Amino acid sequence: MTNLIIVMTDVIRPPVSDTETFDHAYTNILETPEIKAVESIFKSKTPEESFRAALTLAAAFTQINENSRKNNLVFRQINAKLDRLQLLSEKIDTLNEQLSEITERLDAIEAAAPREHNSPELSERDMEVLDYVKSNKRVCAEDLQEKFEYKGRNAASARLHKLFRENKLEKVYSGRKVYYQIKE
Known part of the structure; x- marks a missing residue:
């Protein structure tokens, strides 16, 4: 005993x-x-x-x-995973900072250089679309599809995006929809 x-x-x-x-x-x-x-x-x-x-x-x-x-083994594994997550979080923060710097540089370059357009003149349909956008303040691809009787929304969206790239329209996001309005 x-x-x-x-x-x-x-x-x-x-x-x-x-x-x-x-x-x-x-x-x-x-x-x-x-x-x-x-x-x-x-x-x-x-x-x-x-x-x-x-x-x-x-x-x-x-x-x-x-x-x-x-239990000690499980705690060691949890601590190792937490350390790994912390390391990944730090890497993500570093990447976000680098992305912000690159975006700022790109914005500065774009602001300094005027946009050149391949097509200085707009087509008749583009002019009609711009007039329609002016009269309605803002439109989405569905509105344009109904007005100009496009078979699919994709063609209307492509037309609006082309005018956006040519710096004639600006995008406004509202939920899942993308509206376009005349650039001020």
């Missing part, structure tokens, strides 16, 4: 401070309510029952120790 208590105290013994001696700490452990409860269990049983109880306690402590190791 003393051997079992020594084994158990090795498992649950608190660390010994510099001022305490090992014997003093060991004596304090033996006086804890947990150890006294275990001693009372073994005193009231036959040697065979005490042996079975000791095996049960040893198995329980082994299981607790194994679960503790598994």
